[in-house]
Amino acid sequence: MNLNLTLATRVGLNICAIFGISAALFVGGSIFIPVVFSILLASVLFPFAKRLHERMLMPWFFACLSALMVVVVLTLVVIGAFGWAIPKTLKGIPTGDEEWAAQYNKIQINLSTIFPISDNDRLVGRWDRVRNPDNPPEAIVYIKAQLTKEKLSAALVNIVTLGLDHLWQAILILFITLFLIYEGQMLADKVKSIFGPSLETRGRVTYALAEMAEAIRTYLVWRTIVNLVLALVLGAVYQWAGLQHWYLWALLVAILSYVPYVGTIAAGIPPFLDGLLFVDPMTAFWIGIFYIFVVTFEGYIIVPWVMGRSMDLNATTVLLACLYWHQVWGISGLFLAMPLMAALKAICMQVHGWQGWGHLMGSGPAVELQIDSPEVEKARLEEIERGAAANDQTVRMDAPQKGVAQPGDSKSYQ
Secondary structure, three states: OOOOOOHHHHHHHHHHHHHHHHHHHHHOHHHHHHHHHHHHHHHHHHHHHHHHHHHOOOOHHHHHHHHHHHHHHHHHHHHHHHHHHHHHHHOOOOOOHHHHHHHHHHHHHHHHOOOOOOOOOOOOOOOOOOOOOOOOOHHHHHHHHHOOHHHHHHHHHHHHHHHHHHHHHHHHHHHHHHHHHHOHHHHHHHHHHHOOOOHHHHHHHHHHHHHHHHHHHHHHHHHHHHHHHHHHHHHHHHHHHOOOOHHHHHHHHHHHOOOOOHHHHHHHHHHHHHHHHHOOHHHHHHHHHHHHHHHHHHHHHHHHHHHHHHHOOOHHHHHHHHHHHHHHHOHHHHHHHHHHHHHHHHHHHHOOOOHHHHHHHOOOOOOOOOOOOHHHHHHHHHHHHHHHHHHOOOOOOOOOOOOOOOOOOOOOOO
């Protein structure tokens, strides 16, 4: 059926399709989120499992299981680190009135050097334990009310409940990942067969899948390595500067840096406040300057160097992606935004007619796309089919074609 649709109708249908897909992703988040996490992990672990199978002659199933156990061990290390850091942080809460007064007055003095606070202010004034032992400022009364045993117990119950829910999600992700690695090659072949017998189309699908896996693997592996280095460097500086909870802030950097821009900003606020409240304002100032320098150097020098152009996404695309995926999948969407956009860009660069969207997501200069005439395009496809029939294999295009993304070209032109 040939439908003569106007431009406005086509745009309206595309917008309706986007809203429909977004609604389906939102409603099916409990299914899609574990599956997406599993696909990402499988794309990273598959080469490692293959290497164990080929070089160490391990049975394929045990090679897949061994690769998965690496993730389990790393996850347990992170959980154990937080399990050690959080109770140690809670032990630093003052218990008696003398400790509360000493800690509060130190904070009040630090804040007074920046903000004009009167010592007699009822809300955040100085607490004179000699003259007013039973009449502390309202700020202390409010903070102590939030740290009662009842509220801490309720918060602990909520954390345990949330932890059990995430534990179930983690177990489900691990099982799905194991089967995706074990049956990865078979599933990839079946995905290619869905698109029909055309050698041109199947070749593009093959390259798109390879580019997606490479982009995701590059991002996750190098992002993890860079985050660990950041945590070690910043943790050492925080400890040298005398921050009370330097170990917790270093762990937050390692985790929150997976979220572009927003996570980096969020990870830099707690150490600045720690230095401002518990050390002195000058220390907080230099910590803030050093943190900005480190994350700027990491974002503009280290990340482009180690990740290359496979993660060449402009800042507008990244921020819009974070907003969209957070709206659809919440916190999980923030952590998945970058690898999902890298995979989407790889698809756009391999689908004829979508290359413009791929270039739009990149950070390079604008590229004017040109389309060959129907006669030239038909002759090129016939030549590919004749060559494939003669050699009984998929032929890769060697000569660049105008306006057509070449196999393996998932990157914006610089």
